[in-house]
Amino acid sequence: xxxxxxxxxxxxxxxxxxxxxxxxxxxxxxxxxxxxxxxxxxxxxxxxxxxxxxxxxxxxxxxxxxxxxxxxxxxxxxxxxxxxxxxxxxxxxxxxxxxxx
Numbered sequence: 582x583x584x585x586x587x588x589x590x591x592x593x594x595x596x597x598x599x600x601x602x603x604x605x606x607x608x609x610x611x612x613x614x615x616x617x618x619x620x621x622x623x624x625x626x627x628x629x630x631x632x633x634x635x636x637x638x639x640x641x642x643x644x645x646x647x648x649x650x651x652x653x654x655x656x657x658x659x660x661x662x663x664x665x666x667x668x669x670x671x672x673x674x675x676x677x678x679x680x681x682x
Contacts, residue, residue, distance in 0.1 A: 628654065
């Protein structure tokens with residue numbers, strides 16, 4: 582009886598490992614006019630058809646990462662930082678399981 586239970590647990594573990602990826606991600610670096618990276622810049626990505634928004638702020642290296650985003654698009658990405666004009670990137674599309682950079 583214990584052997585069957587152990588086999589059942591291993592089967593559940595194996596099924597969990599086979600999970601499918603259904604999202605995408607976006608990463609990048611934000612830099613100013615003099616190519617100096619900007620710490621704490623806001624990055625907001627909006628999935629235009631649904632209105633779903635995803636956000637991140639840049640780290641000490643000016644890098645941001647947004648995970649678990651809807652596949653497809655189009656997306657509007659707005660990057661803002663104090664003292665700079667907002668930068669907008671429109672009509673971006675994400676692929677299943679792929680990293681957009």
